[in-house]
Amino acid sequence: MAHGTVDQTDIQCPSCGGQCAFDPAQHDLLCSSCGSLWPLATDDDHEAATEFPYNPNAPMPEPPSLRGDQVHQCKTCGGEVIFIGAALSENCPYCDGPVVLATEGTAFATMALVPFRIDRAYAAGAITDWVNRRVAAPNDLTKVSAEGRIASIYAPFWTFDSKEAIEYWATYQVGSGKNRRRRGRKGRINIDFNDMLVPASPHVTPLIRDGILHDFKPSYLRPYQAGYLAGFAAERHHMTVQEGLDANEADKDVLIRNLIKGEIDKPNPRVERYRTDTTGIQYRRILLPVWILHYTYHGTAKKVVVSGIDGRTFGERPFSPWKLAGFSALITALTMAFGLVWGATGIL
Template sequence: MDQIAVDQSEIQCQSCGGQCAFDPAQQDLLCGSCSSLWPLATDGDDDAATEFPFHPDAPMAEPPSLRGDQIHQCKTCGGEVIFTGPAMSETCPYCNGPVVLGIEDKAYETMALVPFRIDRDYAARCITDWVHKRIAAPSDLTRFAAEGRIASIYAPFWTFDSREAIQYWAFYTYRSGKNSRTRNVSGTMNVHFDDLLVPASPHVTPLIRDGILHDFQPRQLRPYHAGYLAGFAAERHHMTVADGLNLNAKDKDLLIRNKIKQHVGRRNTKVDRYRTDTTGIYYRRILLPVWILHYTYRGTSKKVVVSGIDGRTYGERPFSPWKLAGYSALITALTMLLGLIWGATGIL
């Protein structure tokens, strides 16, 4: 079965022939005409978390499939998305730019996904709550946010496992009497990374990634099925596993350096350099669900991102200069008052 670009008969109601959409609340297909529910669960659901080995020196065993499927390409950010079922749109879920029809060249098969678990209404409430809790926000922010457009998309990710045999060289400073001294240290350690989550698209911004990172659990993965995408947009995987490992290198470097500092166990440790022998690489190619609010505040485009898994919300927001000035004045006044009280007690 071709993935994402599917025969629409796969998501038609078996009772009345109407078009179905995935219902996040019930985790089934819901017919828009007769309200019949069609289950998507299978006996193989537990296999969705299976990971696949990757050997950097071996020939690529998974070439991309030639497609020729119809896509919607954004004229603003270049994003390419597939709309399944009743999710057709004239705007890009990522940036809200206009989309035009195009023909896809090739893509990789999706291995698993985490279905949307919250619906549009719940996502809208998460956004409203997030906006109301913004300190020093302009008074009209709620109105501008309410006028925005909420879009949904399954964003492409990898997960990576690896084992690292690390040899490092580091140093730290410490006090010896009135002098500061530097001590060089070296050592070896083993680190196991499990399910590092890496965006598989340049259109998955840090804002979108951070809206998902803290939510993902492998046990929530389900085998790919077109029904989960019915009513939603999705982006295919267009990068190789090696590309994903390269994109993950910066984040992994930071994690390794932090683990080296923990291994040294001294404050002010700095890592000079390290070598690592990477083995046991396993990966998954998955889709994760995101709701995105696009709104414009006084001529500036902004986003609020909601995890489609549990509603965790992140966003871009403006500040009110008047409220910031008021908070600053209040903090200054409180600091001065505490200073006067402190002085009056004679403690100083």
């Protein structure tokens, strides 16, 4: 990837030479000058879902990214973001901080992406609906959030498959009261993990991750093309496969422990320890689309995130202390009234 250079050929209109941008509503490139639509679909689109094997004991060299995209670095959060063609931004899509041209660094080639399926207008409507449904929100929240900035970005993710042969040692409860005690159990289970989605950047916060993880389907993947990024920003992949696997360990540990507890199917199970033999690792290095609203309420920065796949919306919001006090008083009054009625009926 050459610093400061962009090959615009792939996103220029063949009819008039104008600038094109990807249109999520029509899934094609749309020329901003003459309005022509140009398809991005190819006969090889099905290959985008291909998974690649990985052997931790004999890792293969990973191809670096060689595309001529402009790289910008956020001064606030440090994220390196690429912008295709004229889709330049004065702010980072992640944190709304300023971005500047960055010094070229090591990055790895993106294998596939899920194009934006939700356009800006739909995302803005989803954000408005989400804000309007917040209970105990300040009266001016709708107005303040409407003045925020909506940004779009393709966020870097991994998908991982693996086969786990697990040997575990656990305990569970038997009896009750003074007779309560714990018994031990040793067992083995096999688990197949398929398409575990793992953020490939520290800038993909839990809020962003939760907003995008719910409706990923491998059939949505398309081969990386500059045309899909035209009009949007994207963060580059910097992690090796092993670093991605390491980042997945905490989530995988929670899933394994929960599956062991389900296998035990006894009261109050506790996984004391386990060991696993991991084989069959396969991976993809992909980009997933997300819309992010940045707004500030009384000096505090907040976000609302909309999945670019299905429009699912999550966010951060303030509360009105007066409304919270009113709800608390109402709940207290209802509880007292219920107690009086219960007592009056003589039911004990």
